[in-house]
Amino acid sequence: MSRMAISTTVNGDPAEFLCDPSETLLDALRSSLGLTGAKEGCGSGDCGACTVMLDGQMVCSCLVLAAEAEGRTIATIEGVAEGSVLHPVQDKFLEFGALQCGFCTPGFIVAAKALLERNPDPDESEIRYWLAGNLCRCTGYDKIVRAVQAAAAQMRQEGATA
Amino acid sequence: MNAPENPKTFKVIGTRPVRPDGVDKVTGKAVYGPDFTTAGMIHGAILRSPHAHARIISIDTSKAEALPGVKAVVTSADFPGQESKVVAAGETSSNLQHIASTCMAQGKVLYIGHAVAAVAATTKAIAEAAAKLIVVDYEVLPHVIEVEEALADGAPILHEGMITKGIEPAPTKPSNASASFTLHDGDVDAALAASAVTATGKYRTAPVHQGYIEPHACVASWNADGQGQLWISSQGHFDLRNQTAAVLHMPIGDLRTYPLEIGGGFGGKTGIYLEPVAMLLSKKSGRPVRLTMSREEVFAGSGPAPGVVADIIIGASEDGTLTALKLEFWNQSGAYPGSTIHPGVMTALGAYRLPAFWARGWDVLSNFAGTKAYRAPGAPQIAFVVESCLDDLALKLGMDPIDLRLKNAVVPGDPGPVRLPHGKIGYVECLEAAKAHPHWSAPLGPNQGRGVAGAFWGNYGGQSTASVALASDGSVQVTTGSPDIGGSRASMAIMAAETLQVPYESVRVTIADTASIGYSMVTGGSRVTFATGKAVVVAAREVLATLVSRAASLMGVTEDQIVWRDGAAHGPGEQVLTIAAIAGKAGQFSGPISAEAAVNPLDYLPAFAVHICDTEVDAETGQVAVVRYTAVQDVGTAIHLDYVEGQLQGGAAQGIGWALNEAYLFDGQGRIENPGFLDYRMPVASDLPMIDTVLVEVPNPAHPYGVKGVGEAPIVPPLAAVANAVRDATGKRFTQLPLTPDRVYAGLKASA
Numbered sequence: 001m002s003r004m005a006i007s008t009t010v011n012g013d014p015a016e017f018l019c020d021p022s023e024t025l026l027d028a029l030r031s032s033l034g035l036t037g038a039k040e041g042c043g044s045g046d047c048g049a050c051t052v053m054l055d056g057q058m059v060c061s062c063l064v065l066a067a068e069a070e071g072r073t074i075a076t077i078e079g080v081a082e083g084s085v086l087h088p089v090q091d092k093f094l095e096f097g098a099l100q101c102g103f104c105t106p107g108f109i110v111a112a113k114a115l116l117e118r119n120p121d122p123d124e125s126e127i128r129y130w131l132a133g134n135l136c137r138c139t140g141y142d143k144i145v146r147a148v149q150a151a152a153a154q155m156r157q158e159g160a161t162a
Numbered sequence: 163m164n165a166p167e168n169p170k171t172f173k174v175i176g177t178r179p180v181r182p183d184g185v186d187k188v189t190g191k192a193v194y195g196p197d198f199t200t201a202g203m204i205h206g207a208i209l210r211s212p213h214a215h216a217r218i219i220s221i222d223t224s225k226a227e228a229l230p231g232v233k234a235v236v237t238s239a240d241f242p243g244q245e246s247k248v249v250a251a252g253e254t255s256s257n258l259q260h261i262a263s264t265c266m267a268q269g270k271v272l273y274i275g276h277a278v279a280a281v282a283a284t285t286k287a288i289a290e291a292a293a294k295l296i297v298v299d300y301e302v303l304p305h306v307i308e309v310e311e312a313l314a315d316g317a318p319i320l321h322e323g324m325i326t327k328g329i330e331p332a333p334t335k336p337s338n339a340s341a342s343f344t345l346h347d348g349d350v351d352a353a354l355a356a357s358a359v360t361a362t363g364k365y366r367t368a369p370v371h372q373g374y375i376e377p378h379a380c381v382a383s384w385n386a387d388g389q390g391q392l393w394i395s396s397q398g399h400f401d402l403r404n405q406t407a408a409v410l411h412m413p414i415g416d417l418r419t420y421p422l423e424i425g426g427g428f429g430g431k432t433g434i435y436l437e438p439v440a441m442l443l444s445k446k447s448g449r450p451v452r453l454t455m456s457r458e459e460v461f462a463g464s465g466p467a468p469g470v471v472a473d474i475i476i477g478a479s480e481d482g483t484l485t486a487l488k489l490e491f492w493n494q495s496g497a498y499p500g501s502t503i504h505p506g507v508m509t510a511l512g513a514y515r516l517p518a519f520w521a522r523g524w525d526v527l528s529n530f531a532g533t534k535a536y537r538a539p540g541a542p543q544i545a546f547v548v549e550s551c552l553d554d555l556a557l558k559l560g561m562d563p564i565d566l567r568l569k570n571a572v573v574p575g576d577p578g579p580v581r582l583p584h585g586k587i588g589y590v591e592c593l594e595a596a597k598a599h600p601h602w603s604a605p606l607g608p609n610q611g612r613g614v615a616g617a618f619w620g621n622y623g624g625q626s627t628a629s630v631a632l633a634s635d636g637s638v639q640v641t642t643g644s645p646d647i648g649g650s651r652a653s654m655a656i657m658a659a660e661t662l663q664v665p666y667e668s669v670r671v672t673i674a675d676t677a678s679i680g681y682s683m684v685t686g687g688s689r690v691t692f693a694t695g696k697a698v699v700v701a702a703r704e705v706l707a708t709l710v711s712r713a714a715s716l717m718g719v720t721e722d723q724i725v726w727r728d729g730a731a732h733g734p735g736e737q738v739l740t741i742a743a744i745a746g747k748a749g750q751f752s753g754p755i756s757a758e759a760a761v762n763p764l765d766y767l768p769a770f771a772v773h774i775c776d777t778e779v780d781a782e783t784g785q786v787a788v789v790r791y792t793a794v795q796d797v798g799t800a801i802h803l804d805y806v807e808g809q810l811q812g813g814a815a816q817g818i819g820w821a822l823n824e825a826y827l828f829d830g831q832g833r834i835e836n837p838g839f840l841d842y843r844m845p846v847a848s849d850l851p852m853i854d855t856v857l858v859e860v861p862n863p864a865h866p867y868g869v870k871g872v873g874e875a876p877i878v879p880p881l882a883a884v885a886n887a888v889r890d891a892t893g894k895r896f897t898q899l900p901l902t903p904d905r906v907y908a909g910l911k912a913s914a
Binding site: 020022030035036037038039040041042043044046047049076077078080081086090093094095096097099100101102103104105106109124125127128129131132133134135136137138139140141142143144145146 | 178180181183184185187188189190191192193194196197287372373374375376377423424425426427428456457647648649802804805807808809811812813814815816838839840844845846847848849850852853
């Protein structure tokens with residue numbers, strides 16, 4: 001099986017890797033690039049633990065072929081914080097205890113950040129439906145929804161004062 | 163959220179600090195089971211049975227071995243033979259032969275998805291391709307799935323020669339009923355006959371999976387000198403080490419096991435599946451080997467919770483005093499003995515005063531993966547049966563369902579499930595809190611109904627080791643062997659900080675590998691904050707005693723002249739020595755300040771919970787929506803409020819999924835038709851409302867800070883709370899879970 005050479009941008013930096021034609025973007029991120037923050041919970045796009053941004057679109061990286069990343073821009077959980085400064089969504093997940101085991105957390109944070117960039121003031125239903133593609137088995141979602149609401153409020157305030 | 167007023171003088175307990183492992187987990191840095199790699203690591207794949215029940219005639223691995231890149235192939239022939247011996251296995255005990263057979267079929271396959279052979283190769287793709295080249299010749303046998311099929315005359319027997327345990331006289335004929343367990347007191351039939359009112363029903367639930375988002379994964383390295391290492395995501399790396407060593411006939415000391423972060427377990431990661439296979443692949447290949455499960459493998463090859471078929475009748479006098487309870491249930495247990503009939507029986511008997519009772523559970527085997535512990539193992543199903551029946555009884559009596567429960571609820575001193583008196587429990591307090599909650603009296607909308615259910619879980623203590631060591635600047639290192647599955651590092655840090663009266667942030671918590679701290683049992687049985695927490699407090703108190711002693715010596719006074727306050731020794735004449743000052747002078751004393759405690763506390767107490775649920779039922783589609791939910795629980799003392807509330811909310815959500823959506827669906831061949839998250843429908847964010855919590859605190863007097871286990875009890879009431887709410891909304895009693903739209907629609911049609 002001949003391997004394909006892929007050039008892409010990950011979290012703002014150029015990144016290159018070799019992949020099999022059948023390999024998923026998730027596998028390439030985790031194995032070739034060492035970015036294990038995106039998780040495989042199902043491999044079928046049902047749990048959202050592998051959520052990343054591809055050219056600004058939220059995708060399940062287990063449903064994207066690694067070769068499709070050629071020339072495109074990827075953002076993963078590893079790029080959400082700016083250096084050691086956490087994103088408000090990350091801060092509020094910690095402050096609200098919105099994680100228990102933490103395995104689904106990277107996917108939720110990437111998805112929540114995408115929501116708040118699109119809609120800075122979502123109501124509870126909008127948050128719940130936006131995050132309906134991310135499974136959490138530990139929390140019952142209550143504290144996750146509250147953390148996203150609090151992050152939205154903080155970001156609106158920061159936006160207003162910026 | 164109703165965080166309790168804290169009348170005690172705690173400084174750190176009952177607060178909400180950020181967990182010590184938090185930043186790693188929100189930035190993607192935390193290393194979970196499938197994330198770990200080590201130098202030279204290769205990849206394994208497992209070949210699994212396509213048959214629900216078959217004899218393995220032969221296995222030809224030659225084509226797989228010939229594939230370039232393949233480094234090792236393992237079959238059951240590579241496993242050492244096992245004697246029939248019962249050993250500790252997580253929260254329960256299992257026969258060693260069954261533990262080994264769970265990892266790889268020995269002679270017979272017992273379910274679709276049963277591991278038959280394994281390959282290790284330089285890439286996962288080669289390993290998977292090679293596994294497909296293994297030729298297995300099967301003699302296919304008839305299989306059974308439902309309890310009634312498994313118990314029918316002439317049913318195929320999974321374990322040849324198996325005689326039901328717990329029945330006198332012992333049956334002479336082998337069957338699929340592995341065991342029976344009965345508790346009884348008084349003449350239950352006479353008491354029922356004399357009762358003014360009785361309620362009865364036949365109930366049924368399906369097998370459900372724990373549904374942790376992280377599939378099983380491990381990396382194994384087994385060297386030529388016999389020493390091995392395992393990196394695993396589990397609920398207890400000590401117990402999984404012990405099980406693996408037992409299966410492989412290794413000295414336990416030769417198997418060092420490292421805990422990785424665990425992505426959920428709920429009981430399902432208390433036993434071994436991949437570990438001995440990975441070890442054997444490593445031994446044969448001379449390389450570290452990673453084995454992981456796909457989601458489909460998790461559903462087919464790891465343990466669900468048993469389904470239940472149950473008959474119940476409960477009697478009461480006219481004033482609502484319970485007179486008798488009679489229950490018989492059959493666990494649909496999967497391929498191996500040992501399902502949860504004992505806790506099932508106890509669930510029926512521990513919450514209410516019962517003048518007469520008879521409760522019997524049967525462990526019935528069938529051809530799907532052997533069931534495993536799932537959060538309060540065995541209790542949710544039986545609480546569904548009992549609490550639904552109580553709801554019917556309240557209706558017949560014309561009583562408020564909380565009042566019926568209050569009238570009969572056990573109080574301290576009343577007989578517990580095995581007739582020993584209950585200790586300082588808080589069921590009445592929970593029922594009263596539920597009744598007083600605004601939810602209970604709030605108006606309902608159209609097509610809505612309200613249900614309530616109470617229940618308890620016995621909790622556990624168990625063995626734990628912890629150490630507390632001070633650095634020269636007074637910072638505190640806490641080390642345990644209890645994997646952190648839901649924030650327990652934070653709870654340990656809080657209890658150490660409270661004991662030493664130091665800031666929470668000066669305490670750091672490590673979960674050590676098996677070579678770095680003594681044994682701790684699995685994270686299960688709601689035991690870690692209770693038992694491991696007790697070990698941490700005992701060790702911290704010993705450290706504190708050393709600090710006081712050394713402070714006295716440094717000040718030239720006696721210990722009784724020292725008052726320890728705010729992390730410092732206060733002596734006569736306003737002398738003050740901080741923890742840092744004392745720790746920094748360790749070189750002047752007999753050595754560094756550190757203490758280890760090993761405990762096995764037996765004075766745990768059960769947790770009681772009461773849940774209120776509002777549902778809205780769409781009569782045109784049968785769709786049930788949970789529109790409001792409140793979980794009340796006696797938590798003893800809440801150590802970290804967020805993670806206590808989170809346990810109540812998460813348990814409620816899992817229970818709602820069990821009630822409304824989740825079930826294994828089998829086709830005629832014994833194949834699971836829904837082995838993925840699309841069709842095995844766990845609750846998502848848009849399915850649920852906020853889940854309100856009420857923390858009732860009736861402290862356990864035997865724990866230094868009053869802790870009772872919290873994690874499991876919240877999954878016990880929801881099944882009945884939801885079903886009772888649907889009963890209230892529709893006027894129809896549904897006795898079979900899950901309450902899927904087709905079932906509800908058909909039920910409403912039939913009664914219309």
